[in-house]
Amino acid sequence: MRDSIEKRIELKAPISRVWRALTDYREFGEWFRVKLDGPFVPGQVSRGQMTYPGYEHVKWEAVVQKMEPERLFSFTWPHPRTFAKVDQPVDYSEEPTTLVEFRLAIIASGTLLVLTESGFDNLHGDRRLEAFRRNDGGWTEQMKNIENYVAHEP
Amino acid sequence: MAAKRRTRVLVFAALGDPTRLSLVAKLCRGQPRSISQLTERSKLTRQAITKHLRVLESAGIVHSVHAGRESLFEFDPQPIAEVREYLGFVSQQWDQALLRLKSFVED
Numbered sequence: 001m002r003d004s005i006e007k008r009i010e011l012k013a014p015i016s017r018v019w020r021a022l023t024d025y026r027e028f029g030e031w032f033r034v035k036l037d038g039p040f041v042p043g044q045v046s047r048g049q050m051t052y053p054g055y056e057h058v059k060w061e062a063v064v065q066k067m068e069p070e071r072l073f074s075f076t077w078p079h080p081r082t083f084a085k086v087d088q089p090v091d092y093s094e095e096p097t098t099l100v101e102f103r104l105a106i107i108a109s110g111t112l113l114v115l116t117e118s119g120f121d122n123l124h125g126d127r128r129l130e131a132f133r134r135n136d137g138g139w140t141e142q143m144k145n146i147e148n149y150v151a152h153e154p
Numbered sequence: 155m156a157a158k159r160r161t162r163v164l165v166f167a168a169l170g171d172p173t174r175l176s177l178v179a180k181l182c183r184g185q186p187r188s189i190s191q192l193t194e195r196s197k198l199t200r201q202a203i204t205k206h207l208r209v210l211e212s213a214g215i216v217h218s219v220h221a222g223r224e225s226l227f228e229f230d231p232q233p234i235a236e237v238r239e240y241l242g243f244v245s246q247q248w249d250q251a252l253l254r255l256k257s258f259v260e261d
Contacts, residue, residue, distance in 0.1 A: 003170070007248050007249065018259050031251065032254075113252070120241065
């Protein structure tokens with residue numbers, strides 16, 4: 001068990017196409033299944049409403065972090081997201097947040113996308129995350145022990 | 155729901171410390187141990203170890219049981235199993251979203 005999730009996927013599409021699908025708010029909304037109010041702007045809050053069947057009542061809220069063209073798109077979001085109804089204001093600032101990063105690279109077949117979501121150990125702000133990074137080696141090693149234990153003794 | 159969320163955060167926070175992880179590593183072998191046993195071969199004082207054990211206890215990762223005059227601490231795998239399950243759920247959501255992205259850009 002780690003405090004982050006990493007996914008790699010090869011997309012048979014040019015990097016410029018993938019970049020647009022990630023960062024154009026309407027295109028993002030298509031595949032992510034969220035109706036966003038407006039374009040992504042670094043440092044600003046992105047708001048919208050999920051369109052995923054069964055989750056239409058869920059509000060989307062994220063803070064866009066970085067947009068480095070055709071390289072990196074990242075945002076933080078309250079996680080676990082409160083399944084708040086749209087007409088119910090919720091103070092997301094009280095929620096722990098995780099960092100979602102999409103990194104792109106050109107490969108022979110098109111584009112490699114690496115997604116990471118990290119900071120599940122993040123309690124208040126980024127101090128926990130920093131602590132985790134500093135202790136990464138030890139943490140990972142120890143988690144293997146725990147994982148083995150939990151896996152063998154359900 | 156709120157309580158569960160809180161627990162999850164506590165579990166990650168509790169595990170985000172090398173001393174507490176080493177305590178968990180010792181305790182997860184199954185044998186309940188006393189504070190003295192857990193302090194042995196540690197550079198930390200008994201008080202410091204006790205403080206860390208209380209953090210683990212508040213996340214439900216360890217429980218204290220009384221054995222005569224001593225408190226023994228034992229490992230409870232449940233909270234860590236729940237966190238693993240939660241990460242598995244998030245991971246699955248991403249798998250699905252990325253497949254939708256794949257068909258979106260490859261069409």
